[in-house]
Amino acid sequence: GTLDVKFGFSIETGESSIAIKQALDSSNLTLQGIHFHLGSPIFELEPYSAAIDTVFDSLKPFFRQGLDLKKFSPGGGFAIGYLQQQLPPSIGDYAKVITSMLKNKCDDLGINYPELIIEPGRSIVGRAGVAIYTVGVTKVIPNVRTYVSLDGGMGDNIRPALYEAKYEAVAANKMSNTDFETVTLAGKYCETGDILVKDVSLPILDSGDLVAIPASGAYCIALSSNYNMNPRPEIVMVSDGDSRIIRKRETYQDLMALDLS
Numbered sequence: 001g002t003l004d005v006k007f008g009f010s011i012e013t014g015e016s017s018i019a020i021k022q023a024l025d026s027s028n029l030t031l032q033g034i035h036f037h038l039g040s041p042i043f044e045l046e047p048y049s050a051a052i053d054t055v056f057d058s059l060k061p062f063f064r065q066g067l068d069l070k071k072f073s074p075g076g077g078f079a080i081g082y083l084q085q086q087l088p089p090s091i092g093d094y095a096k097v098i099t100s101m102l103k104n105k106c107d108d109l110g111i112n113y114p115e116l117i118i119e120p121g122r123s124i125v126g127r128a129g130v131a132i133y134t135v136g137v138t139k140v141i142p143n144v145r146t147y148v149s150l151d152g153g154m155g156d157n158i159r160p161a162l163y164e165a166k167y168e169a170v171a172a173n174k175m176s177n178t179d180f181e182t183v184t185l186a187g188k189y190c191e192t193g194d195i196l197v198k199d200v201s202l203p204i205l206d207s208g209d210l211v212a213i214p215a216s217g218a219y220c221i222a223l224s225s226n227y228n229m230n231p232r233p234e235i236v237m238v239s240d241g242d243s244r245i246i247r248k249r250e251t252y253q254d255l256m257a258l259d260l261s
Contacts, residue, residue: 007037011058020062033071033114034059040122041079043088048074049101056105069114074098076119080126082215083166091123122218129217131157132172133196135209136188146183148205153187154194155230157213157220161193169197172210177203185211189228221247226255 009016023031036055038047052074059067079088099116106113133150140146159165169185171177180201187194196213205211224232231250236243 002039011054016058017061020059020067024062024065024067031067033069033073033117035073035075035117037075037119038077040077041088042077043079043086045089045093045097048094048098052098052101052105056109060109063109063111069111071117072102072114073117073119074102076121076123078118078120078123080123080215080218083168091120126215126218129215129220131213131216131220133185133211133213135205135207135211137207138183138205145199146181147186148183148202148211149186149188150196150211151188152233153189153196154191155187155189155227156224156233157196157216158223158225159219160196161191162223167197167213167215169200169202169211169213171203171205172212174203174205174209179204185213189230226250229255231255 003010003012009019011017020031023029034055036051038051042048059069063069078091078094081087098118102116103113131152133152136149136151138146138148154161160167181204182199182201183205184195184199185197187196202211221232221235226232229252231252231254234245234249235247237246
């Protein structure tokens with residue numbers, strides 16, 4: 001949704017019009033549709049209606065030249081509730097704004113409705129994943145901060161370090177405890193910035209306790225790495241009380257499998 005990015009053709013600079021004209025004039029290309037992406041996650045609805053309005057206005061001269069828009073994608077970016085105090089619009093709200101604006105613009109321009117394509121990836125898989133960590137040691141700095149180390153971190157979820165992404169956390173094996181303290185959940189990787197959740201209120205944690213971080217299904221394993229020669233964790237599918245491993249835990253042999261002697 002901004003000019004200074006590496007993606008796409010900009011309307012503001014005229015590049016999008018040049019690209020569309022070249023496609024329409026080409027004998028071996030058939031322009032099927034238009035796509036834009038506003039970013040992700042988007043917690044507001046107005047950017048979708050504003051972007052659809054802007055894009056279709058920019059297409060007016062091409063519709064007059066015979067552009068037959070068969071497909072249209074306003075991208076994805078549908079947000080999920082990473083934090084309890086920051087909940088996103090419902091999927092129905094996103095759908096209502098996008099479809100109503102699309103229909104209105106098509107009606108105003110006298111063109112047929114294109115096939116609407118969306119990219120709801122995060123809103124599906126993000127909420128489906130829960131990361132579970134085992135507590136290691138605790139470091140108390142009086143009057144400063146209490147760090148609780150976990151057996152994972154930026155190697156399996158780089159979003160906090162990369163984007164300053166915020167998450168909730170719970171003590172999975174102490175859900176009924178009432179004795180809380182404020183701690184910072186630190187990863188095990190050799191980086192000062194390897195912090196998963198900063199200043200979160202949790203029951204007093206001991207070594208071996210389990211910490212669960214919800215909404216970890218998107219951009220965690222997909223962005224994971226073997227930094228510090230750490231094998232990636234296994235992934236377990238859970239449904240209706242049953243569970244099965246769908247991705248094995250990596251081993252050090254896996255990490256060295258491509259090395260040549």
